[in-house]
Amino acid sequence: MSAVADAMLMVPAARVRAQILSILLAWGMTPDLAETTARMMVETDLLGVDSHGISMLMTYEARYREGRLNLQARPRIVQESAATALVDAGAGLGHPVSVFAMNLAVDKAMQCGVAVVGVRNSHHFGAAGIYARIAAERGAIGMVTSATRGIAMVPTRGAVPVLGTNPLAFAAPAARNRPFVLDMATTTVAAGKVKVHHLNDRPVPAGWVMDGAGESVTDPHRAHEFVMQRPEGGLTPLGGTPEMASHKGYGLAMMVHILGGTLVGASFSPIRNRTQSETDPDGLGHFFMALNPAAFRAAGEFEADLDSAIDVLRATPPADPQKPVLVAGDPEEAARARRLQEGIPVPPALDRLIRGICDRGKVDYLLG
Known part of the structure; x- marks a missing residue:
């Protein structure tokens, strides 16, 4: 040990x-x-x-x-319809406004069948999956995306980072089984995972981080420098190599930014870093969507069918008998x-x- x-x-x-x-x-x-x-x-x-x-x-x-956070800010609805809302976070931390926004989306979806709530003027909100879980716990399907502050992802054929890790989460309720919960970065791994390896002095797996020459970096402290501090190198897009898989991961990251950033009027990190002062708020955006299964199926049918699908996945013969097949979550x-x-x-x-x-x-x- x-x-x-x-x-x-x-x-x-x-x-x-x-x-x-x-x-x-x-x-x-x-x-x-x-x-x-x-x-x-x-x-x-x-x-x-x-x-x-x-x-x-x-x-x-x-x-x-740095004076960027407003720790007394309360979520404020600035635009609303029956199935949509835009919420201003007031430059506060992202956790309270995200709990508010996801619950608001579920409330609206229970009335309209589907709802989307966008958040602007926010900061980091933690893990996207914890908010998607709120929807599933309330009997709705939830999807969450977010823009990011950091620049960590090196785009396909690029040598320097341009995008953040731009997370995506999805959760759906079952009846007998736990909810299906997908929580992922659009990079091969979230930047914070490299931080965890740095804090634990544990080598970084090959393919997570590359230097400015496109070579894999496995030393945890050097990898942390590339992701957090250096102007060249960074995290690979989801899919890593070959090029087409990398390109799809890079495209997925841009899709997430369009929903969690551009749609709600949030800043794009490469532009923000050139134009903002050291005391300006991060200006992040988040996206919360909720779907009410009862708008599409009779009561309980969706959950029963999802249970059946999950049961099939769990019954798949494992390649290693000691490691059963996993379902997201x-x-x-x-x-x-x-x-x-x-x-x-x-x-x-x-x-x-x-x-x-x-x-x-x-x-x-x-x-x-």
Whole structure:
């Protein structure tokens, strides 16, 4: 076992939530908005998406100290019809406005059959899948996309990054089975996954990150530099190679930006980085769509058919008998069950960073 694994903290979810909440409140975030943000961040960590939970506090602290965040901002509907709405996040963190927007989309879909709610003037919202799950938990099909702040994806035939990881999530409710939940980046892997390897001092798999010459980078710290700091190199599009697969991943990323960015009037990261000052809000956009199965099928038919489809997938003979066939959402649910029992892992490097945030914010350190 490595020294990193030996020193890994396993922290109960309630304590992780309390730590996040105490930091957000110390920064001046309105209590109910902070409660929502902490809850969604902890749920992300429970699902095993370590790149988008408590490890995002360093980025949020930077935005807070740069004066970019409005931690008292409440979601405000600026345009609305029976089946659509545009919501202004007021330059707040993306978690509260995203919970609001997804629930609003479901409310409208239950009346109209389908609804879309767009969000503008937001910041990072964490993992897209946690919002798609809200729809499925309420009996609706949910789809979520978002524009991103960072520039990490190197386009097909490119040498420098242009796009972000531009996430896409989809969730659908079943009856007997857990919801089908797809949560993905449009890069081969999310930038935050490279951060996790950097924090854990663990090699990055070949094909995730390439340098300016198009060569794969596996050293976790060098890969982190290429993704987060360097003007050349970065993450490969979903599909990696060959070129056509890479091109489709790159096109998918642009589709996500069109929905989560262009449609709602959010900024495009390469343009924003050239035109905004160091204190301007990130100006991100998000897209939330909800579909009511009852608008298309008799009550329960959709869920029953999805159960049947999932059953067929689970019954597929596995190539390795020790590894059953997975359905989208299975790894996250397995992680959640395990982490509720064992705690959320916090590697030493992340623990030191959280301690620093607590020191600067004059907040009690609660993880250890």
